[in-house]
Amino acid sequence: MQFEMRLAEYGILIHILIEIWQRRSKEKNFRRNGGELLKHHRVRIFTEVELAKATNNYDTSNKLGEGGFGSVYMGRIAGDTVFAVKKPKDVHKSLIKGDFQHELEIVMQINHKNVVKLHGICLETRIPLLVYEYISNGTLFQHIHQNASTIMNSWKKRLGIATEVALALEYMHSCAEPPIIHGDIKSVNILLDQNYSVKVSDFGTSVLISPERSHVLANEIQGTLGYIDPEYLTTGLITIKSDVYSFGVVLVELLTGKKPTSFITKSGESINIIHYFISSMKDKTLSDVINFEDASEDEIERIEMVAEIAVKCLDQNSARRPAMREVAEQLARINRELDGSIVEENKEETETEVDEENLYSHTTSTTSKMSQHGTSGSLF
Numbered sequence: 001m002q003f004e005m006r007l008a009e010y011g012i013l014i015h016i017l018i019e020i021w022q023r024r025s026k027e028k029n030f031r032r033n034g035g036e037l038l039k040h041h042r043v044r045i046f047t048e049v050e051l052a053k054a055t056n057n058y059d060t061s062n063k064l065g066e067g068g069f070g071s072v073y074m075g076r077i078a079g080d081t082v083f084a085v086k087k088p089k090d091v092h093k094s095l096i097k098g099d100f101q102h103e104l105e106i107v108m109q110i111n112h113k114n115v116v117k118l119h120g121i122c123l124e125t126r127i128p129l130l131v132y133e134y135i136s137n138g139t140l141f142q143h144i145h146q147n148a149s150t151i152m153n154s155w156k157k158r159l160g161i162a163t164e165v166a167l168a169l170e171y172m173h174s175c176a177e178p179p180i181i182h183g184d185i186k187s188v189n190i191l192l193d194q195n196y197s198v199k200v201s202d203f204g205t206s207v208l209i210s211p212e213r214s215h216v217l218a219n220e221i222q223g224t225l226g227y228i229d230p231e232y233l234t235t236g237l238i239t240i241k242s243d244v245y246s247f248g249v250v251l252v253e254l255l256t257g258k259k260p261t262s263f264i265t266k267s268g269e270s271i272n273i274i275h276y277f278i279s280s281m282k283d284k285t286l287s288d289v290i291n292f293e294d295a296s297e298d299e300i301e302r303i304e305m306v307a308e309i310a311v312k313c314l315d316q317n318s319a320r321r322p323a324m325r326e327v328a329e330q331l332a333r334i335n336r337e338l339d340g341s342i343v344e345e346n347k348e349e350t351e352t353e354v355d356e357e358n359l360y361s362h363t364t365s366t367t368s369k370m371s372q373h374g375t376s377g378s379l380f
Contacts (some may be wrong), residue, residue, distance in 0.1 A: 004173060043108065044120030046131055050124050051075060051085055074134060083119050086130040090180070104128060107202040109176060114168035116201040135199050140250075141187035144257055151196050155299045156338055158254045159306060163335050164198035165190055166328040169247060173240045173324050181207040181238055185246035186227045186255055190342045207238060226260030226274075231318045243320035248313025252277050255307060256289050264289070272316065281311050306331065350359060 054075035055062050064072045070088035077083070107118045107130070122129035126194035140161065151157045165185075182189075183205035191199040205222040221233060227249045229242035243281040249260045251362055263270040271279075273289075280289045286307055292300050309330055315321050 001352050019257040026047055040375040043118060046120050046122040046129070048122055048129075050077070051129055051131070054083075055085055058085075067266060077085075078165070082134040084132045084134045084282075086132065088127045088129075090114065103203045103206070104130060106180060106206045106208065109208075110172070110173045110180070110203075114164045114169055114198045115171070116199040116202060132201070133199075135191035135201070136194050137192040139188050140190040140192060140198075140254075143192065143253060144253060145188060145259060148343065152257070153294065155295055155303060156335075157196065159302065159331065159335055159338065160199055161190075161192070161196070162254055162306065163252060163328065163331040164252055165200060165247065166331050167325060168200040170328040173243070178208050179240065181240055182205055182243050182246075184223050184227070185243050185250060187250055188224075190250070229318065230316055239318060240324070241321045244313050244321045244324060245315075245318070246309045247327070248321075249274065249323070251306060251310035251313065255303065255310065256290075257291075277307075278311055278314060281307055300333050306333050 052058070054077050055073045058071075058073050064074050064076045066072070066082055070086065073085045073087060075083055104118075104121060110118075116135060117133045118130065119133055120131040122131070128350050135144075138147070143152055167299060169182065169185070172182060178204075182200070182203065184202060185200075189200065190203040191201050193199055221228070221236065221244075223229075223232070227246045229238075229245040230236050231245075232242045252258075253260060255279060258264075258273045260274060262273045262277045264273060265271075266276070277289055280286050286304060290303065290307070292303070295303060309322075309327060312320075312322050313327065
């Protein structure tokens with residue numbers, strides 16, 4: 001009996017010691033992750049327990065996505081607020097910790113409607129957990145290539161999405177202090193909210209640059225095959241023009257509905273879609289790569305303008321590529337013109353319908369009067 005009591009006491013003591021160790025470990029991680037400084041910023045500090053409960057202990061049913069860094073989980077607080085928790089893998093902890101702290105440094109400086117917002121952080125874990133706003137409509141990649149999305153049937157919506165991505169990049173390059181190179185612009189990192197507005201995400205490979213510098217020499221080439229700036233690949237120098245090239249690839253993806261790594265066979269030769277797109281612009285055979293079947297004449301004209309912008313962004317020489325501010329301005333103007341032409345078209349259709357209704361009303365009235373006077377037959 002005494003032995004059992006002593007065993008129970010030892011069990012309680014061990015439990016208390018574990019709790020003390022865990023609390024001290026969390027406090028140590030909090031300090032090491034810069035908690036004392038960060039708690040004075042306008043960012044919510046979550047506890048490890050809060051996030052575990054909100055994600056049902058990171059249950060697989062709540063997993064939104066997975067990458068080399070780790071996984072993203074959906075979480076709920078008080079049953080109402082939905083958010084996304086970026087949880088790193090346990091491997092290569094020192095490297096991943098550096099990546100997460102770097103991403104945290106980047107996203108805390110960003111405030112733009114077309115960039116995913118950081119809701120908070122958890123500093124009690126060895127590697128911080130990042131808590132982002134939850135974007136409900138998935139990625140642009142899914143809408144183009146997987147969902148057969150109805151929004152992709154609208155050229156106006158496609159061009160609107162392109163414009164919003166351009167505005168987000170313009171902000172990062174021209175308005176953020178210091179300027180930010182995203183470093184991995186691709187359709188997977190472009191999220192769409194409930195209104196199908198753009199939210200650019202994933203700043204794990206982003207770079208802060210000082211105003212007096214035009215480039216950064218990367219320790220290793222990072223990015224995604226098909227979207228990477230070829231000049232960055234050969235020199236190791238990443239610049240804001242590297243983002244411009246990647247944006248050009250996204251434009252081609254939006255216009256053609258093809259993945260940037262796909263190939264098209266022409267005259268028995270397989271040609272990468274990007275090269276095929278550029279050559280079709282030079283040969284004035286854009287209809288070979290873009291389906292204009294559902295486009296109006298005004299839309300075709302605007303699509304060709306956007307295609308010209310894409311080709312400029314895809315220039316092999318980064319110095320000849322336009323700045324994102326110029327690209328954003330051009331796309332915004334094209335959208336305004338397209339909106340104007342649609343309004344005018346709808347106005348003409350409405351006027352035609354009104355004229356037809358008036359004609360029908362006049363005809364009916366005249367026929368009725370003629371009937372009352374004993375007249376029948378055609379008015380004409």
